[in-house]
Amino acid sequence: MPLLQAVTAAYDAAVAHATKCGTCWPDMHIAEMCADGQREALASLDHADGEPQCAHVAWEVTSEHHNELGTWTKSRRCSDCDEPLSTLVKPEPHWPENNSGLARIRRTVREGCRTARHFKPVESAGEPGPMGWTFATGRAQWTRYGAVMADGRALGLHLTRIDVQHQVLNEDAKCV
Numbered sequence: 001m002p003l004l005q006a007v008t009a010a011y012d013a014a015v016a017h018a019t020k021c022g023t024c025w026p027d028m029h030i031a032e033m034c035a036d037g038q039r040e041a042l043a044s045l046d047h048a049d050g051e052p053q054c055a056h057v058a059w060e061v062t063s064e065h066h067n068e069l070g071t072w073t074k075s076r077r078c079s080d081c082d083e084p085l086s087t088l089v090k091p092e093p094h095w096p097e098n099n100s101g102l103a104r105i106r107r108t109v110r111e112g113c114r115t116a117r118h119f120k121p122v123e124s125a126g127e128p129g130p131m132g133w134t135f136a137t138g139r140a141q142w143t144r145y146g147a148v149m150a151d152g153r154a155l156g157l158h159l160t161r162i163d164v165q166h167q168v169l170n171e172d173a174k175c176v
Contacts, residue, residue, distance in 0.1 A: 006045055009044045009045060010030065010041045010042065010044055010045060011041075012044065013040050013041045013043070013044035014026075014028070014030055014033060014037060014040070014041040016040070017033070017036065017037040017040045017041065018033070018037065021034060021036070021037060023037075024037045030042070054078055054080050054081040054083065056078045056080070056081070056083070056085060057080070058078070058079035058080060059076045059077060059078050059079055059085055060076060060077060060079050061074045061075070061076050061094040061095075062075045062076060062077050063075045064093055064094050064095070066093075066107050067089070069089075071089050071090060071091050072089065072090050072091070072092065072093050072094070073087050073088070073089050074087060074088045074089070074090060074094055075087055076088065101129070101130070101150065102119060102121070102130075102133065105119065105133050105148050105150075105152070106119055108148065108152060109135055109146070109148055109154070112154070113135075113137050113146070115137045115138065116135045116136070116137050116146070117135065117136055117137070118135060118136040119133045119134070119135045120133060120134050120135075120161075121133055122134060122147065122165050122168040122169065124169065129150065130150060131149065131150055131168055131169070131171075132147050132148055132149040132150055132155075132168040132171070133147065133148055133150075134146070134147045134161050134164050134165055134168070135147070135148070136161070137157070144157040144158065144159065145157065145158050145159070145160060145161045145163070145164045146158070146164060147164045147165070147167060147168045149168065149171055153171075155167050155168065155171065
C-alpha cells in the first residue's frame with residue numbers, strides 16, 4: 001500500500017477508535033493511544049481494501065551461475081517489493097566479468113575438477129596477458145597443483161605450484 005494510503009487508513013482507524021474511547025482523543029499520536037487504539041490503528045494496515053499487488057515490473061539479478069546446458073541461470077528479485085522472482089535462463093551472463101578469460105577458465109576446470117581453487121595467472125614479461133592459470137586441488141598433504149593454458153589446454157597435476165608454472169612457461173615457449 002502506498003505510504004499516503006497507509007497513513008490515511010491508520011489515521012481514520014485511530015479517529016474512529018478515539019470517538020468511542022474515553023482515554024484517547026482524535027489528535028493523539030498512535031504511540032500515545034491506549035493499547036486497543038494502537039491495535040485498531042495498526043490493524044487497519046493489514047486489512048486495507050483494494051491493496052494493490054506489486055506488478056514486479058522492475059527486477060534485478062541477484063546471482064547467476066553457468067549451468068550444465070552451457071547457458072546462464074539467473075536468480076532475481078523485484079526492485080519494488082524485494083520479493084524473490086522465478087529464475088531466468090539466458091545464453092549470456094548478466095555481469096560481463098563472468099565471461100572474462102579467468103571466469104571461463106575456472107568454469108572449464110571446475111567441470112572436470114570440482115575442488116579446484118586458488119587460481120593464479122602465469123605471466124611473462126612482454127606478454128599482453130596471462131599465458132595460463134595455475135590452480136590448487138585437494139587439501140593439506142594431498143594438495144596438488146594443475147594448470148590450464150590460455151587456449152584452454154589442461155596440463156597435468158604437480159606437487160608444487162612452481163613446477164606447474166614452469167610447465168606453463170615451457171608449453172608457451174613450444175608454441176612460439
